[in-house]
Each structure stands twice: as structure tokens, then as C-alpha cells.
Amino acid sequence: MTTTDHTLAIAATGLRKAYGDKTVLDGIDFQVPAGTIFSLLGPNGAGKTTAVSILSTLISADAGQARIAGHDLTAEAHAVRGVIGVTGQFSAVDGLITGEENMLLMADLHHLSRREGRQVTADLLERFDLVEAAKKPASTYSGGMKRRLDIAMTLVGNPRIIFLDEPTTGLDPRSRHTMWQIIRELVSGGTTVFLTTQYLDEADELADRIAVLNGGRIVAQGSAAELKRLVPGGHVRLRFADPAAYERAATALREASRDDDALSLQIPSDGSQRELRAVLDWLDAAGIEADELSVHTPDLDDVFFALTGSSVPAQTTAQTADKETAR
Numbered sequence: 001m002t003t004t005d006h007t008l009a010i011a012a013t014g015l016r017k018a019y020g021d022k023t024v025l026d027g028i029d030f031q032v033p034a035g036t037i038f039s040l041l042g043p044n045g046a047g048k049t050t051a052v053s054i055l056s057t058l059i060s061a062d063a064g065q066a067r068i069a070g071h072d073l074t075a076e077a078h079a080v081r082g083v084i085g086v087t088g089q090f091s092a093v094d095g096l097i098t099g100e101e102n103m104l105l106m107a108d109l110h111h112l113s114r115r116e117g118r119q120v121t122a123d124l125l126e127r128f129d130l131v132e133a134a135k136k137p138a139s140t141y142s143g144g145m146k147r148r149l150d151i152a153m154t155l156v157g158n159p160r161i162i163f164l165d166e167p168t169t170g171l172d173p174r175s176r177h178t179m180w181q182i183i184r185e186l187v188s189g190g191t192t193v194f195l196t197t198q199y200l201d202e203a204d205e206l207a208d209r210i211a212v213l214n215g216g217r218i219v220a221q222g223s224a225a226e227l228k229r230l231v232p233g234g235h236v237r238l239r240f241a242d243p244a245a246y247e248r249a250a251t252a253l254r255e256a257s258r259d260d261d262a263l264s265l266q267i268p269s270d271g272s273q274r275e276l277r278a279v280l281d282w283l284d285a286a287g288i289e290a291d292e293l294s295v296h297t298p299d300l301d302d303v304f305f306a307l308t309g310s311s312v313p314a315q316t317t318a319q320t321a322d323k324e325t326a327r
């Protein structure tokens, strides 16, 4: 890695944590460059929340070290708290008071003057589309509104690094997309985001780097594209309208698997330009024209399954868009 230390928002080495004889984190290492989104992806109980709790100084690790914005997690815990914001699964929102009052309370906690507090609150309520709801008790907010308020409250302290622990769990598809948009905007403004999720499509959409956590260990780490290359499953699909052309192609292309009903052939491929060109050249040389050619690259579902051996949460499978690209 070429990144020098001061450009790293988070650097963790050998983090361990056990509860009794149950090892939750078994020595995990990762680095998060400033201004990027890092996603810790793992099934229920993998240890994601534990990792966030350690990195945000809520609990201490049994072993290992971490630096947050250059500050040592244990020796400089106070400085660490000054640069981070945390939005957890259990919201900090107080339902009995209004959204605006929740924000003002946060401004007080950060020792902002009354004027500053009012200004920041007004700006953030506007930015998170909560102006209309601002004077209503937060208990009347929808799940998506509560999450937005929660993040807005986290931003009052102007943190450079934000930990978002499963920010879209339980949200409907529209609210999830709004949340993704919010996260992207945060990062384009220079904030670093450490995101935990059990949703592969979420990590795929947002993260610059993804670490797959399973059984207390990071079993793979890389960009979504790098992770997808770890697993087989890529192929090119040729579809024919003319049964005779289909037959000719199927006879000549022995390695292809056939789907006689759909008149389509599937050829294993890594989806690279070179392999795609080979298929096109072969079609040209044989004088066969396919009516449709599509490339399927393995998606994170395939990766997750291959790495963790566990099945993917049902919601994720349903929401994962078809990754086929047709021409």
C-alpha cells in the first residue's frame, strides 16, 4: 500500500476481543484512507458492532492497536472522541422531544453557543429534509426519518470520521436509497465513513474497500471488483432467435452449456475484454450472429457465499439488481 500514515483515517492491527471463552474478534487488521468509505461486511453476530464499539472507544480491545486520525485509540481516547461520530443500531434520538430539540441538545453537548447551535440545527434539518417535521415529537417519525435525524445529530459535532453501524437495517427501499445518497454526500465533503452492513448490495454500492468478517476474522478484503474476481461464476451468454443458428453455435462451441428452451448458450468467462473479444472473433469467423450477447460477472452474493459458507440474508438477494449487461 502506498498510502502514508497521515492519510489514513483508521489503521487497526491485531484487534482481538473475547467475551468469556467466546472469541468475537480474532485479530483483525485493516486500513481506511481518509475520505473513503470502508465497509465491514458480515452476517449477524460476526462481530461488526464489537469492532465499531472498540474503534469508537466505547469498549476496549483485549489486544491489538488502532489509530484514528493519527491518534492512538487507548492513549489518546479523548482526542479520538473529538474527531469521530457514531450512529449505532440503537438510536440516540429521544422520542419524547422534537427533532429540533434533539438537535439543540446535541449542540449543547458539543458546547456550541446558542446562536451557533440554532444555525447548525437549521442547516442540518434542511439538509436532511426534516424541516417540516422539526417541531413534531421524534416518536412520530418514520424509521427513515429517525435514521436521518440520528445522522444529523452525529454531524452537529462536525466529525471527520463517521461510524455507521448498519444504517439501513429495517428501512424500506426508498429510505435506503436516500441514506445511500446521504452517505455519498458526506464522503464527497471529505468525511471518512466506516460502515458496517450485512447487505452485499449496500457494500457494493458504496464502499471503496470491503472487508468480509466471518467467525471473528477478516476472510477477504478489497474493492467490490477485486472481491468478485475471487470467485468463479462469470460467463458470457449468447441468445439466438434462429434455432438453426443456435444449433450451429452449440455444436461448434463445445465448452458452452446449452439452454435449448431459451436458445441460449453460456460460456465461462472472466468478463475481461480479451475473453469477450475471443467470443466475438469466433462468432465472426463462423459467420454466426447471436441476437443478444450479455456478460454476467459474479456479484457479491457469490463472493459472500464462497467465503462465509453462509447463505445471504433474504432481503439482500431480493434487492440485488440483476447485474447482467446486455448489448
Ligand SMILES: Nc1ncnc2c1ncn2[C@@H]1O[C@H](COP(=O)(O)OP(=O)(O)OP(=O)(O)O)[C@@H](O)[C@H]1O
Pocket (backbone or CB within 6 Å): 019, 024, 042, 043, 044, 045, 046, 047, 048, 049, 050, 051, 198
Ligand atoms: N457484552 C457482550 N457480552 C457477551 N457477548 C457479547 C457481548 N457483545 C456481543 N457479544 C457477542 O459477540 C458476538 C458478535 O456480536 P456483534 O454485535 O459484534 O455482531 P454483529 O456482527 O454486529 O451482529 P449483528 O449484525 O447481529 O448486529 C455475538 O455472538 C454476540 O452475542
